[in-house]
């Protein structure tokens with residue numbers, strides 16, 4: 001069985017107000033050094049992985065903002081992937097992009113190099129709310145980016161949206177959903193804004209300059225999105241993800257099915273052969289390790305069968321179709337009811353999960369309290 005390959009590009013035009021990811025401004029010398037290191041990291045894995053783990057089933061280039069890179073730099077990253085790994089032509093290849101960092105040349109290069117899915121961080125249709133978030137683009141630029149992507153030949157587009165932004169109302173969220181659907185993306189992801197400590201947005205809320213959305217409004221927004229997207233033929237297949245038929249994100253499905261992936265780049269995470277490991281979060285350490293010909297791995301965790309079962313259950317419950325009980329048995333040689341007897345009894349009694357045919361899944365009541373359900377299995 002092959003792997004999903006994730007490549008992290010930690011550069012952004014400017015830090016957004018709500019973001020606590022590790023990202024750096026675009027400095028040509030740093031970007032050059034980073035891409036050289038990334039190439040070396042690919043070479044190290046290429047020399048050490050068995051052939052089946054070099055066979056790619058999905059590729060996902062995320063960030064940061066991968067489209068901060070220039071067209072020739074994006075081309076070099078893709079060329080290196082092709083050189084070091086086995087990349088069948090038909091697999092899903094996603095690149096994350098932000099409006100304002102794409103042009104026809106860049107998108108054409110991506111499409112020509114077999115990138116067949118573009119994930120655009122639109123976030124909201126309101127320029128005021130985009131300013132609250134500290135995004136570096138307007139909604140008009142997002143619309144333009146969608147048009148350019150179509151022009152370049154992309155027929156699989158995801159648009160990311162955020163709800164629960166200070167100042168956002170149920171009415172404005174509905175308008176945002178309507179304008180998003182009007183752009184005819186194949187896939188829509190919706191995320192509830194998280195206030196991360198010490199971010200500029202958090203500080204503004206803490207000092208009283210901005211007011212958070214009440215929790216009940218956020219819940220109503222989530223429910224409204226589920227209804228609205230369903231009415232517009234988007235099938236909810238995961239807690240935050242909706243797709244037209246045949247357009248589920250194959251790469252992200254690997255995470256929720258708890259199957260192998262390799263992450264390359266700063267702070268990237270991997271899961272191979274019951275082993276989780278992640279790269280350093282320090283860019284100098286990352287660059288130095290690879291200059292010395294060493295992998296920049298900072299943490300390794302061997303996963304026991306018990307932990308793998310727990311993770312498989314709570315990740316699988318994120319999917320609307322739920323966890324396939326036959327596959328669980330085939331993978332672990334035991335029935336889920338025998339391993340998690342008490343947890344299942346409790347959650348079934350509370351009506352938060354259900355066994356539907358041969359799958360275990362969240363109920364409608366379980367969906368808004370999914371994190372509580374997941375904690376039962378940790």
Ligand code: SF4
Nearest residue numbers: 012015016019063064
């Ligand atoms: S574009 Fe994404 S990664 Fe970059 S600062 Fe904004 S939220 Fe963070």
